[in-house]
Amino acid sequence: MLDKTYSPQDVEARLYKAWEAAGCFKHGVKAGKPYTIALPPPNVTGSLHIGHALNHTLQDVLIRWQRMRGRDALWQPGTDHAGIATQLIVERQLAQQQTNRHQMGREKFVERIWQWKAESGGMITGQQRRLGESCDWSRERFTMDDGLSAAVRKVFVELYREGLIYKDKRLVNWDPKMQTAVSDLEVESIEVKSHLWYFRYPVEGMADTFITVATTRPETMLGDTGIAVHPEDERYRHLVGKFAILPLVGRRIPIVADEYSDPEKGSGAVKMTPAHDFNDFEVGKRHDLEMINIFDRHAHLNENVPEKYRGLERFAARKQVVADLEELGLVEKIEPNTHMVPHDEKSKTVVIEPYLTEQWYVNAAVLAKPAIEAVEQGDIQFVPKNWEKTYFEWMRNIQPWCISRQLWWGHQIPAWYGPDGKVFVAYDEAEAQAEAHTHYGKAVTLTRDEDVLDTWFSSALWPFSTLGWPEQTPVLKSHYPTDVLVTGFDIIFFWVARMIMMGLHFTKKAPFHTVYIHALVRDEKGQKMSKTKGNVLDPLVLIDKFGADALRFALTIFAAQGRDVKMSEQRVEGYRNFATKLWNAARFAEMNGCALPDDFSPKSVNGTVNKWILGRLGQAVRDVDAALEAYKFNEAAGALYHFTWGTFCDWYLELIKPALTGEDEAQKAETQATCAYVLRQLIHLLHPFMPFVTEELWEKLYGAQKEQAGGGFLMLRDWPTDGARAEDKVAAAEIDWLIRLIDAVRAARSALNVPAGAKIAMQGVGDDPGLIRRLLRHNDPIKRLARIETITMEQTAPAGSGCARIVVDGTTFVLPLANVIDIAKEKARLAKERDKALTEIAKIDAKLGDATFVSRAPEAVVEEQRERRAAQTAMAEKLAEALAQLG
RNA sequence: GGGCGGUUAGCUCAGCGGUAGAGCACACCCUUCACAUGGGUGGGGCCACAGGUUCAAAUCCUGUACCGCCCA
Structure with a gap:
């Protein structure tokens, strides 16, 4: 005999273990057509948050459904090495022990991270089990496994040899704290209240003539190498071609005409710092301006600025520069100004610096072409479809992808340098040595590139690298391409687009036919959940409290396409119920x-x-x-x-x-x-x-x-x-009628305050044999559910006011309630019912009276209206009769 | 500035050409032999606003207003 309530705590762990032990999650337990989902690999550092819970639940619903339908379902799990996040965790631990990675050395440090991974990484996979995920754990992969690393090397080498990976010196987004380049996508612009400073730069050879520039970053003026004005701007036309003398530095800098300068903004003249601003970089290239890098890797001022400022941190330098210019009387004014400042997207506290360095890039534009076509032609479909626009928008304007990171944790770039700096890209050092030998005609010492690859580089290969690629494994043959990718919109660019590009390029097949994009989970007020706001709902706490099933069901039933999921504990409680x-x-x-x-x-x-x-x-x-x-x-x-x-x-x-x-x-x-x-x-x-x-x-x-x-x-x-x-349509119609009848009696009883315990009589009016048979058939359920004592049928209704009357499908049922009925209430109730019917009739008549409606609407629609009118009319008549009976 | 989405019951949201819906909340009744983590009944909506298309608009189109998000 089952207990009175279900207690998930006693059941979930036991069942999960039993499933896993019996091999239920493995692919191949059903022999049908393969069905495959590659789980977006959570960070190995991560713990299961509510967003994972939604993402994983939806995938598990699909996988379990398809498995039960007989498909050979494979849900491929694993974790991502998450370059920066993981390195940061271990670096913090080192800091607590008063040491750091530089003291430790690269090899030891990486070893230490592996050790961390072995001990505390992958906590999330235990949490995934709590949610009930039926992934094939026997196939669990990690982005830095040998096999996946081999795939990464192959992809890098081949793209390099095809000319699609190259080194370039250009501005990158530089994280001065981590001291690494990051990609455009890893930068988040945050609105910051600051100022707009107006500086006056003296014009060479024109006494008492100044040109005023406006800037949000005074400290970069030390690296100015030009001034741009709009070619049509009358105010400055006479100065174009002349030079200004850069205050504090004394450098001669040209005044150039360029459409980038917006006459409406600031003073209309913009100082150019090509080595520290993406726009200035472009203008600088057009006008052949000098590029002077004034920062070191920490974003402290370097030897390219006057001695006074060397070594200053960038914000200290800002204060100093403004103070010094003020002293010289070169500050025209300072306005309050709100503008967007690039921050690192993880902690959102470090200001990202445009910084001139040499990095590795992927020529994404070339790879994007077939990836765009695949979606255009429907080989890959986004659900909901409108995300395709977002995808196209980004893919058609795609920028070179900066893939090198100055970190130690990750896939080290398979590039070696000869004594003269010549680069050899190869699968391993031996191959690089061989190439170098051929090149130099003798053996030389090679130095390996220190950098590692962007984490997303290995993630981009996930759908096929996890299945064994580049080896032609049986599971790769059977389960690739995968079926559907389930993910949030926030990583369409980071991940989805790149998987499509890499999948098409290396396997010649789209890695999946469908991309299902689900919403973000927010709190009950629609706010994004964040630790700082303290509104985070921990899925594990919810599972403890209400069970994994309740959480899963709540997430699923709220996952309507195109809307965010607003989650609250109360909702989960409802599905526990x-x-x-x-x-x-x-x-x-x-x-x-x-x-x-x-x-x-x-x-x-x-x-x-x-x-x-x-x-x-x-x-x-x-x-x-x-x-x-x-x-x-x-x-x-x-x-x-x-x-x-x-x-x-x-x-x-x-x-x-x-x-x-x-x-x-x-x-x-x-x-x-x-x-x-x-x-x-x-x-x-x-x-x-x-x-x-x-x-x-x-x-x-x-x-x-x-x-x-x-x-x-x-x-x-x-x-x-x-x-x-x-x-069975006859049975359906009959039970629908039965439900209407019981509902009507219950409503009347409730409206008239008939005590729930009071059993009453019910008398149908008429002699329809079909109706009589129905009443006989359902005699007991009616009595029980409507709390009726006796059911009878009479030719005519009993007169008198001591009765309530209900009308169901044109038949009147009389409920004698001499002792309990409140006639005024009953009259009010009946009148309300009747008026409702009359209103409906009026509405329908308006339609049917419209000649164009009758002639132009489909016959079925017109007929439906006629039927409805007949039913409502019968209802109104019976109700009127009932009212008349009450006097 | 560009793009996308939203505006429907107190709250959270479905519906997306043909009779306005759900869950929660609320009010009243009920411990009736599965369940009070329950049962029954009920109140509550010019479907943001203005135009248009249509026999017919919450639903399609255009515009406006507010609110989100993404990209510059």
Whole structure:
């Protein structure tokens, strides 16, 4: 016998272990067509946050669903080495021990990170298990595994040899704290309140003539090598071609005309610091301006500035420069100004510096071309479709991808330098040596490039590198290309686009046919969750409190396409209640002997209620399948929620209670069997969404007969095919009527304050034999659910005011309530009902009276309106009669 | 500045040409033999605004206003 409530804490860990031990998660447990999802690898440093929980739940729903449908499902898990994040963690540990990586040396430091990874990395995979994820852990991969590293080297070398990877000296986004380059995408612009400084630079050879420039970064003036004005700007036309003398430095800098300068902004003249600003860099190239780098790797001023400023930190330098210019009387004015300042996207505290260095780049524009075409031609489809625009927008304007990082943790770039700096890119040192030997005609000492690759470089290969590429492994052949990629929109550029580019280039196939983009999880007020705001909902806490199933179901049912998911604890609690409801429905079935006979066939069911619920079950299966096919997770979960609670529990179980306790053994047996059958199918349908409670119910309810029922775990059973069964329309119509009848009696009772315990009589008016048969058939359920004592049919209605009257499908039912009825209330109730009908009739008449509507609307629509009018008219008439009876 | 999305019941959101929906919250009734993590009933909406298309618009189009997000 089942307990009164379901307690996830006692069940989840045990079931997960059992699944994993039995090999349920491995690909190949079903022999059908392969179905593959590559899990976006979480950072090895990470812990499961609510965003992961959503992302992973949706994938698990798909995987479990497809597995049950017989597909050879593979959900490929793993973790990402997360260059900067991981290195930072270990560096912090070192700092606590009063040491640092430089003291330690590269080799020791990297060893230390591996050690950290072995001890505390991958905590997240344990947390993923708590969520119930059915990934094939036997295939778990890490982006720095040998195999994946080999894939990285191959890709680098081949792209280099094709000329698609090259070294270039240009401005990069420089993180002065980590002392590494980062890509455009790793920079976040943050609005900062600051000032706009107006400086006066003297013009050479023109006494008392100054040109005023406006800047947000005074300290960079020490690296100015020009001034730009707009060619059409009358104010400055006479100065173009002349030189200004840079204050504090004394350098002669040319005044040039360039359209970049906006006459509306500031003074209309802009100082040019080509080595420290992306726009200035472009202008500088156009006008052949000198590039003077004034910062070192820490963004402290270097030897290219006057001695006074050398060694100053950039913000200290700013103060000093302004003070000195003020002293010289060269500050015209200072305005308050709000502008966007680039920050590192991880901590958002370090100001990123445009910095002139030599780095490795991928020629992304070339790789983007086929990647754009793949989406244009529909080889890859985004769901929802509108994300394709975002993708195109970025891909069509793609910039060279800076892939080198000045870190130690990551894939070291397979490039070696000869004594004269000549570069040899090769799979390994031996190959590089051989090439060098040929080049120099003798053996030379090579030095390996110190840099490592951007983390996203290895992630870009994930869908095929995890399957063994470049080896042509069997699993690569069977499971690549993968099917769907499920991810958030925030990494479309970082990851999705790059996977498509690399996949197409190296495998000649799109790595997946569908990209499902889900929303961000926000808090209940719609705020982005962040640790600093303290509004973070920890999925593990929610799992502890309400169970993994509740969290999964909540996430799924809120995952409507194109909207953010607003999460709150209360919502999860609501779906915990749903799990309890299902549990108790099963408990009820168990208590009432609802076992499933081996030879049960839905086709041979005779009872109307049983036929009806089988029809509704079929509809539920069709709804769930259709919704999941279209990645409408919320609709799938919603359909199941309503079927389970609103149909199966609220109506079916209530309607069959009399039969289950009744004398008619044949009816009882059929009902028990049908109930058991529907419940069994229902836990199949709910399994992808709520794997634990359904598996537990399967075990408890059908454990004894598991073997004959197909054996083993629910998660490996076959998905219901009840959707193929035609619905019995007669049964559906009859039960719909029954529900309307019971609803109407309940509403009348409630409106008239008839005590819930009071049993009353009900008398139908008329002599329709079909109606009489229906009433007879459902005599017991009506009595029970509407709390009726006796049901009779009479030719004519009894007169008098001591009765309530309801109208269902044109038939009046009289409820004699002489003792309890409040006539005024009853009149008000009936009048309200009647007026509602009259309003409807008026609306319909307006439509039907419109000649263009009748002539131009489809016949079916017109007919529908006529039918509705007839029904409403009958209703209004009966209600009017009922009112008349009350006097 | 460019792009995308949103505006529907108190809250969170479905619906996206043909009778305005759900969950939660609220009010009232009920411890009736699965479940009070429950059951029953009910109140509550000019579907942001203005035009247009259509026999018919919450739904399609255009514009406006506010609110988000992304990219400069």
